[in-house]
Amino acid sequence: MNTPLRRLATVVLVMFVVLMGGTTWVQYVQADSLNNDPRNVRTLYREFGNARGPIVVAGEAVASSAPVDDAFGYQRSYTGGDLWSAVTGFYSVVNGRTELELAANDALTGRGDQLFFTRVRDVLTGRRPEGAAVETTLLPAAQQAARDGLGDQEGAVVAIEPSTGKILALVSTPGFDPNALATHDTKAAGEAFSALSTAEGNPLRSNATKEVYPPGSTFKLVTAAAALESGSYTPQSPLPAPVELDLPQTTATVGNFGGGGCGADPITLADALRVSCNTSFAQLGLDLGDDAIRTQAERFGFNEGFTIPTVVVPSVFPDDLDAPETAGSAIGQRDVRATPIQMAMVSAAIANEGRLMQPYLVQTVRSADLHTVDETEPKLLSTAVSPGTAAALRDMMVGVVADGSGTAAQIPGVQVAGKTGTAQTGDDQAPHAWFTAFAPADAPRVAVAVIVEHGGSAGNEATGGRVAAPIAKAVIQAVLGS
Amino acid sequence: MATVQPHQVRAGRGVELGLLVLALAIAVAGYALVGLGIDGSVPADVIGYAAGLTGLAVALHLVLRWRAPYADPVILPVAVALNGVGLAMIYRIDIAYEAREKAAGFAERQLGWTAISVVLAALVLVLLRDHRTLRRYTYTAMIVALGLVVLPLVPGIGQSINGAQIWVRVGGVGMQPAEFAKIALAVFFAGYLVTHRDTLALAGPKVLGLQLPRPRDLGPILIVWGVSLAVLVLERDLGTSLLLFGLFVAMLYIATERLSWVVIGLLLFVGGALVAATAFPHVGARFDAWLHPFDQEIFDRFPGGSGQLVRGLFGLANGGLFGTGWGSGRPDLVPYAESDFIVASLGEELGLTGLLALLLCYTILTERGMRTAIGVRDGFGKLLAGGLAFVVAFQTFVVVGGVTRLIPLTGLTTPFLAYGGSSLVANWVIVALLLRISDEARRPAPVVRAVLTPEVGTPVASAARANGGGGTAGPTGGDQPTERIEGLS
Numbered sequence: 001m002n003t004p005l006r007r008l009a010t011v012v013l014v015m016f017v018v019l020m021g022g023t024t025w026v027q028y029v030q031a032d033s034l035n036n037d038p039r040n041v042r043t044l045y046r047e048f049g050n051a052r053g054p055i056v057v058a059g060e061a062v063a064s065s066a067p068v069d070d071a072f073g074y075q076r077s078y079t080g081g082d083l084w085s086a087v088t089g090f091y092s093v094v095n096g097r098t099e100l101e102l103a104a105n106d107a108l109t110g111r112g113d114q115l116f117f118t119r120v121r122d123v124l125t126g127r128r129p130e131g132a133a134v135e136t137t138l139l140p141a142a143q144q145a146a147r148d149g150l151g152d153q154e155g156a157v158v159a160i161e162p163s164t165g166k167i168l169a170l171v172s173t174p175g176f177d178p179n180a181l182a183t184h185d186t187k188a189a190g191e192a193f194s195a196l197s198t199a200e201g202n203p204l205r206s207n208a209t210k211e212v213y214p215p216g217s218t219f220k221l222v223t224a225a226a227a228l229e230s231g232s233y234t235p236q237s238p239l240p241a242p243v244e245l246d247l248p249q250t251t252a253t254v255g256n257f258g259g260g261g262c263g264a265d266p267i268t269l270a271d272a273l274r275v276s277c278n279t280s281f282a283q284l285g286l287d288l289g290d291d292a293i294r295t296q297a298e299r300f301g302f303n304e305g306f307t308i309p310t311v312v313v314p315s316v317f318p319d320d321l322d323a324p325e326t327a328g329s330a331i332g333q334r335d336v337r338a339t340p341i342q343m344a345m346v347s348a349a350i351a352n353e354g355r356l357m358q359p360y361l362v363q364t365v366r367s368a369d370l371h372t373v374d375e376t377e378p379k380l381l382s383t384a385v386s387p388g389t390a391a392a393l394r395d396m397m398v399g400v401v402a403d404g405s406g407t408a409a410q411i412p413g414v415q416v417a418g419k420t421g422t423a424q425t426g427d428d429q430a431p432h433a434w435f436t437a438f439a440p441a442d443a444p445r446v447a448v449a450v451i452v453e454h455g456g457s458a459g460n461e462a463t464g465g466r467v468a469a470p471i472a473k474a475v476i477q478a479v480l481g482s
Numbered sequence: 483m484a485t486v487q488p489h490q491v492r493a494g495r496g497v498e499l500g501l502l503v504l505a506l507a508i509a510v511a512g513y514a515l516v517g518l519g520i521d522g523s524v525p526a527d528v529i530g531y532a533a534g535l536t537g538l539a540v541a542l543h544l545v546l547r548w549r550a551p552y553a554d555p556v557i558l559p560v561a562v563a564l565n566g567v568g569l570a571m572i573y574r575i576d577i578a579y580e581a582r583e584k585a586a587g588f589a590e591r592q593l594g595w596t597a598i599s600v601v602l603a604a605l606v607l608v609l610l611r612d613h614r615t616l617r618r619y620t621y622t623a624m625i626v627a628l629g630l631v632v633l634p635l636v637p638g639i640g641q642s643i644n645g646a647q648i649w650v651r652v653g654g655v656g657m658q659p660a661e662f663a664k665i666a667l668a669v670f671f672a673g674y675l676v677t678h679r680d681t682l683a684l685a686g687p688k689v690l691g692l693q694l695p696r697p698r699d700l701g702p703i704l705i706v707w708g709v710s711l712a713v714l715v716l717e718r719d720l721g722t723s724l725l726l727f728g729l730f731v732a733m734l735y736i737a738t739e740r741l742s743w744v745v746i747g748l749l750l751f752v753g754g755a756l757v758a759a760t761a762f763p764h765v766g767a768r769f770d771a772w773l774h775p776f777d778q779e780i781f782d783r784f785p786g787g788s789g790q791l792v793r794g795l796f797g798l799a800n801g802g803l804f805g806t807g808w809g810s811g812r813p814d815l816v817p818y819a820e821s822d823f824i825v826a827s828l829g830e831e832l833g834l835t836g837l838l839a840l841l842l843c844y845t846i847l848t849e850r851g852m853r854t855a856i857g858v859r860d861g862f863g864k865l866l867a868g869g870l871a872f873v874v875a876f877q878t879f880v881v882v883g884g885v886t887r888l889i890p891l892t893g894l895t896t897p898f899l900a901y902g903g904s905s906l907v908a909n910w911v912i913v914a915l916l917l918r919i920s921d922e923a924r925r926p927a928p929v930v931r932a933v934l935t936p937e938v939g940t941p942v943a944s945a946a947r948a949n950g951g952g953g954t955a956g957p958t959g960g961d962q963p964t965e966r967i968e969g970l971s
C-alpha cells in the first residue's frame with residue numbers, strides 16, 4: 001500500500017502548493033484592485049483613521065475632516081448644502097465615495113504617487129500621515145450664479161476658462177447635501193442614500209458630466225464648423241431654407257421651430273445659425289455627409305470619455321448614419337447625445353481660436369505642510385478648428401445674441417457670442433432648453449453651457465433662448481465681475 | 483527493510499521538547515503581541531496564559547514519553563503551534579468584537595476546549611495501547627459514524643444555523659457531530675477496506691485500461707455516496723459532504739491502488755454536486771457567489787450572496803505581503819472572522835508571509851501523518867493513518883481554498899485554528915491517533931521477542947523478523963490476516 005500512500009502524499013503536497021498559490025494570488029497579485037474596491041470599507045476605515053485632506057475652493061474648504069470621538073476618528077463635513085455636490089461628491093463610511101472624493105482620493109488620503117516623499121518623511125519622523133489639500137479651479141461667484149439660475153429646475157451648468165481649460169463652475173440640479181451621506185450613523189447614512197438614489201432627477205448623478213442629452217440646435221455649431229472647415233462654405237454661402245425639408249429615402253420631413261420659414265430662402269450660413277434654421281442645417285448635413293460631421297464632432301471631444309479628474313461620460317455622434325439620420329443629427333436630434341460639459345467645450349474651443357484645452361477641476365495638490373506637490377498645467381486636447389473658422393463661428397455666434405434667438409444673453413458693454421438649443425426629447429415631455437456661449441467675444445474669459453431639462457419651469461413654452469440664456473448670462477457676469 | 487536498522491532507535495522525544503518550546507514561544511508571543519498591537523501593553527494575564535499552555539503541552543509530551551516513546555516528534559509541536567496561533571487570533575477578534583459591543587468571549591471558551599482536547603488526546607494515548615484494537619470496532623464505527631451524520635436531523639436536538647443543518651444542541655452545549663463522524667468513518671473504512679481490498683482491487687472487468695470493480699463490490703461505495711449526498715441534500719452542508727466523500731475515495735485508492743475507484747468516485751460526486759447545484763438554490767447560490775463574487779447583485783444578496791467571501795478577500799488584500807501586524811487590522815469586518823474565516827483574519831494581520839508559514843505547518847503535519855502511514859507495518863494502520871492525515875489536509879484545502887476563492891466556499895472549520903469545540907476536539911483526537919500509530923511505525927523491531935519465540939532459528943522466525951512488525955503483531959492475535967496481506971504486497 002506504500003505506492004498509493006506516496007502518491008497521495010504527493011497529492012497532499014500539490015494541494016498545499018495550490019493553496020499557497022491561491023493566497024499569493026489574492027494577497028499579492030489582486031491586492032491592489034481589492035484594496036481599491038469601493039465596497040472595501042476596510043480601506044475607508046484606514047483612511048478615516050488619518051486626517052483626510054480638504055477640498056478647497058478659492059481658499060475656503062468646502063469639504064474637510066475634523067477629529068471626532070468615535071471608531072472612525074475623523075468626520076467628513078461639507079459646506080454650502082447642495083452647491084458643491086456635483087464637484088465634491090460624497091465620502092461615506094456606508095456608501096463609498098464619488099466625484100472628487102473618489103477621483104482625487106489618492107491625494108486626499110496622502111497615498112498618491114506625488115506624495116511619496118511626504119510619506120517617506122512621515123514614516124521616518126514618526127509623524128501621523130495627513131492627506132493633501134485638493135485646490136480646485138472653481139470660482140465661487142460663478143458657481144453660485146449657476147446654482148441660483150437653475151433654482152428648482154433640473155439641469156446643469158458648466159463654465160470653462162477657454163484659454164486654459166480651468167472649470168470655473170460645475171453645477172448639477174437637483175443636487176444633494178453630502179453631509180447626510182457622510183454621517184457615521186450608518187443607519188441614517190444608508191437611509192439617506194436609498195432616499196437619494198430613488199429620488200426624482202437622480203440627485204446623486206452629476207448631470208454636468210455623467211448625463212447625455214440631445215444637444216439640439218447647439219450642435220449646429222459643430223455642423224457649421226464642419227462646413228467652414230471643408231473649405232466649400234463661408235458664412236455668406238447661401239443655403240436652401242424651405243419651410244419643410246423632405247428627407248431622402250423616407251416620407252419624413254424636417255420642419256423649423258414654430259413651423260414657419262427662416263425669414264429668407266435661400267439664407268446665408270450665418271443667418272441660418274442666427275435664427276437656428278433647421279431645414280437649412282439639415283440640408284447642410286446631407287451635403288456634408290455624416291463622416292465630415294462626425295470627424296468635426298470628435299475634434300471637439302465627442303465619442304470619447306475623459307476625466308477632469310472626475311469621470312466624464314462620452315458624448316456620442318453615432319457611426320454609419322443613413323441620410324435621414326444624418327439630417328437629424330446635423331441639427332442635434334436623432335441619436336446625437338452630449339454632456340453639458342461637452343457643449344461648454346465646443347464654445348470654449350471656438351473662443352480659444354479653435355484650440356480645445358483639456359478641462360480640469362484640480363489646480364493644485366498641496367501637502368499638509370502647505371508644500372505644493374502637484375500643479376495642473378493647461379494642456380491642449382486637440383485643435384478643433386482653424387483660427388479662421390473659429391473667428392467666423394465667433395462672429396456668427398455674436399449675431400445669435402445680438403440679433404437672433406439668443407438676445408436674452410445680452411450684457412450691456414460686453415459682446416457675448418452664443419447659440420441656443422431647444423432639443424426635442426421624443427416623448428411627450430417639453431423639450432430641453434440649451435444655451436452655450438462665451439464672452440467677451442474679442443477676448444474670451446469664460447465659455448459656458450446651460451441645460452434646463454424639459455424647459456424647467458417654463459415647460460412647453462421654453463426655448464433655449466428664453467430659459468437657458470439668462471442663466472448663462474448670469475454666470476458670465478459673475479465671472480467677468482470677479 | 484529499513485526498519486530493522488539499529489541506528490533508527492532515536493525516539494526523538496528531546497527533539498520534540500525543543501520544538502515544543504518554539505511552538506509555545508510562537509503561541510505566547512502571538513498572545514502578547516495582540517495586547518501590544520491594540521493598546522500598547524502586554525496582556526496582564528500573559529504569564530498565567532503561558533503557564534497554562536505550557537502545562538498542557540508538557541503534560542502531553544510526558545504522556546508520550548510514558549506511553550508512546552517512539553511517536554513522531556514533529557506532529558505534537560506543529561499542532562500546539564497551530565492551536566496557539568488560533569487562540570491568539572480568537573483573543574484578538576474578541577477584543578474587536580467587544581469594542582463594537584458584539585457578543586465575544588470566544589477565546590476563553592476556546593482555551594477551555596483546548597484543555598479538554600489535550601486531555602482527551604492524552605486519554606486516547608493512554609487507553610489505546612495499540613491502534614489495531616480499533617479494528618475490532620469496524621462496524622461499530624460505521625454505525626456510530628452514520629448516527630453522528632444523521633444526528634442533526636433529529637428533531638429537538640438538531641439545529642439549523644445559516645441554512646445548514648449540521649449542529650446539535652444538547653443541554654446548552656452545541657456541537658458539530660460531523661467532525662467526529664470523520665474519525666469514526668476513517669476507522670470503519672480502514673477496517674472494511676483492509677479486509678476487502680483484494681476483491682475490490684482484483685476482481686471485475688477491464689475497460690479502456692481501467693480495472694472496473696464488480697457490480698456487487700460497488701455496494702459500499704454507493705452507500706457512502708448516498709450518505710454524503712444525503713448530508714448535502716438534507717443538511718445542506720456541501721463541505722462535510724465533500725469531506726466525507728473525499729476521505730472515502732482517498733482511502734479506497736490507498737487500499738486498492740486502482741485509479742478507477744478515484745475516477746468513479748469523482749464522477750459520482752461531481753454528478754451529485756451538479757444535480758444539487760441546479761436543484762437546490764442554497765447550493766447553486768454558493769456556485770454563483772464563487773463564479774461572480776464581485777457582481778453587486780450577488781454581493782448584496784443575503785443569505786447566499788458573496789458578501790462574506792468578498793469581505794474576506796478584502797481582509798486578505800489588506801494584509802498584503804507582511805500583514806498589518808497583530809491587533810492592527812480589521813478582521814472583525816468579516817462575518818465569522820473567528821471560525822469559518824479565521825484564515826482571512828490571519829492573512830490580514832500576519833500577511834501572506836504568515837499565511838504561507840501556517841500552510842507550511844499544515845503541510846508538515848499532514849506529510850508527517852502520511853509518513854507514519856508509510857512507515858507502519860499493518861494494513862489497518864496504514865489505511866487509518868493515511869485517511870486521517872488526508873482528511874486534515876483535505877479539510878484545510880477545502881476551507882482555505884474556499885476563503886481564497888480557489889473553490890466554492892463551504893462551511894468547514896480550519897483544523898486547530900478556527901473557533902469551535904467539536905473541531906478542536908476531533909482534530910486533537912486525530913493527532914493522538916496519528917501519534918499512536920507513529921509510535922508503532924517508528925518503534926524498532928523487538929529482537930528479544932523473536933528470540934523468545936519457540937520456532938527460534940527457523941525460516942519462519944527470520945521472516946517474522948524481516949517483516950519487522952511480526953514480533954509485536956503476535957501477542958495481539960486477531961490481526962494476522964492483515965500481516966499476511968501486508969507481507970504479500
